Amino acid sequence: WHIKNHDVCNKQIINLLVIMYWWFIPVYRLRDKIDLFLEMRVDYQTTSPFSKEEVMKYMYTLIEIQKNIQSKNEFKGQSTHFMIQDNVHVLEYRINYLMDGMYRKKTSKILMIAVLALPLLTNSIILESAFEPPNNEDMYDQSDIDKGYIIKHKDGTYELVFGKMRVEISNPKIECFKDIPIIEE
Known part of the structure; x- marks a missing residue:
């Protein structure tokens, strides 16, 4: 059988x-x-x-x-x-x-x-992590950076200013900052 x-x-x-x-x-x-x-x-x-x-x-x-x-x-x-x-x-x-x-x-x-x-x-169930979508107000591209300027402080540090953002940078001579004017404090 x-x-x-x-x-x-x-x-x-x-x-x-x-x-x-x-x-x-x-x-x-x-x-x-x-x-x-x-x-x-x-x-x-x-x-x-x-x-x-x-x-x-x-x-x-x-x-x-x-x-x-x-x-x-x-x-x-x-x-x-x-x-x-x-x-x-x-x-x-x-x-x-x-x-x-x-x-x-x-x-x-x-x-x-x-x-x-x-x-x-x-096997057909796939669990993926969830995250919040990025906030468009916090996103900037090269055109936004080109509209800004770099401040060279008296202590030798540099700060990038564009719009309401202020970001400390270490080297203003890199490619993406080449067309941005540097203003000494």
């Missing part, structure tokens, strides 16, 4: 999502829930034609596989994620699910769409 449902491809797509959104913590929970869903879907597909006794044998087989995976040295340090969901709590949930026969429980489609769209939408 896993092969027929293309579950390996589905798990790889989910793994790609986890790689792309590694920083988004809920994507790990989503991966676990989708893995659980895939296992439960296969359990349902496998056991739907079974009698109660055959379902019990199937559950016993799942438990034995889990025990073998945990006890055998050949699986130590390796993930058996694609063979069987290797979390004991997942197996417990699957067994309870099979015993209760809760096959018809469904999640709201709106909730599923929201959960799947959330990682994609988080």
